[in-house]
Amino acid sequence: MTKQLLLFAFTIISVFNLNAQELEKSLLWEISGNGLTESSYVYGTIHMTCDATLDEDVLKALDDTKLLVLEIDMDDPSMQMSMMKGIYMKEGKTIKDLVTEEEYLTISKFVKEQMGMPLDAMGNIKPFFITAMFYPKLLGCPVQSFEEELMKIAHEQEEEVLGLETVEEQLNVFDEIPYEDQATDLLRSAKDNLATDKASFQKLMELYDNEDIEGMILMMDEDKNLSTTKHKDKMLDNRNKNWISKISDHANKQPTFFGVGAAHLAGDNGIIKLLREAGYTVKASN
Template sequence: MKKSILLFMGLTLLAFFGKAQAPKENSLLWEITAPGQAKPSYLFGTIHLICPADFSLSDSLKIAVAKTEQIALEVDMDDPGMMATMMKTMNMKDGNELKKLFSETEYSRLAQFYKDSVGIGLAMFEKAKPFVLMGPLFNSVLACQPQSYEMSLVELAGKQKSEVIGLETLEEQMAIFDTIPYKDQVKMIVMMIDSLPQARKEFKALVELYKKQDVNGLYQMTMKSEFGMEGNEELMLFDRNKKWIPRIQKSMAEKPTFFAVGAAHLGGEKGVIALLRKEGYKVRAIR
């Protein structure tokens, strides 16, 4: 009986400890201080594509970037070989083709939609992993020429002659989409095309949460999205978060670093902030 009580108390404390590490403050920008390290690094949550009217680089972000010596994105977007690597890694394995993943009717409808609404033909994507098609599809969801926080950070890095590095390689990132069944990726694309008004509504709500800097709200909405993880949370979020921690620690130890990753990676008990706190790092919100 005593053992059962002790076990219950231990599990309760572990659950409480895990929740205590998750961020409660509303902020996209965080200062990270390592034990015994004088100069802090910074962590920023991005939204990968956003309309210019909703885009903003705050003074506090620019000051944080200026205090660092390198910028770490999910992948090194300053790599001159990035496009060549993308071309090598974007195709499906085993000679798969888009036509094999759709019925003839579905494929014709998809091709017509991309031609009429996206402005591109499917021929160039015939062998590409279906998830690659999500990029151009977002132009239809956003109804604007989107702006990128990542590319703006690359520009800031160039101005102050800071190095740009990646927390993972493009090969690692693209390999994720070989582990998610291609037919599941196809379903996500068809679902978004069939539910564009709902997708626009959801993305608008996501942007509002982003502007409020509500990292936990962003995390929760990403987890519940009908157009997002589809049961692949471990692969898309949690495994990557865990993999990034030692790489963040190494980069911080070398020089003050400004880390920028998708905002959905920050919130929750398995998010980057909670994982860093569990490693003994002080992570403080900056507004």
């Protein structure tokens, strides 16, 4: 559950944080040139879905590569323990420290109705992760994961699974963003009982199914007050920049399949543009 919780938390980024750049309708992109002898691929995932069936072009790219690299190494046996250490706020902070008494009662009622649990039992968990607990409810179906499907193929092909960053590095993002801002997002979800979240996620899924990266990008203008938008540099830009050298290292050693959240692909600080600036040819693969 903790592994899924981290993916759900980063689904928030996919829903609300995308930056503008003209790109073709594609989730799968081929990386070549700049000294590479064989192509690698980067694939934009969505971290929770009703149907994680992989298209034929994705399966072919997996077959043509020798290593799977995700945002984090989801095969790491220590991942669960690392996550449990990182989901709690630092310095003894609790939700009560971040909101008014009236706001706390609103959130508490929401959590009780949605989860059947008292907020006091999870009050020291980072607000983003409390919000993430409700995201499976946006689907209305059993949750499936593209990352799990990618790993299944990698295991069948007896290939290693690695990560572009550690669990600790991902979790640190949620310490860099003020807890107060995270609590504001949680309060909004509580006040309208996930109505805004459901509408945004439904729109995102339609765009994702159409591989419409440009359409997804336009969503960011709809909610500039959301903390993930205000702190996009921490959620996306800085991580993308840190990944480029790692993507290059892996691709130069062997043809590699990279699976990252679709929000990381586009934009001025997106992986596609950054790889092109680094000298690679990156083109839509379907």
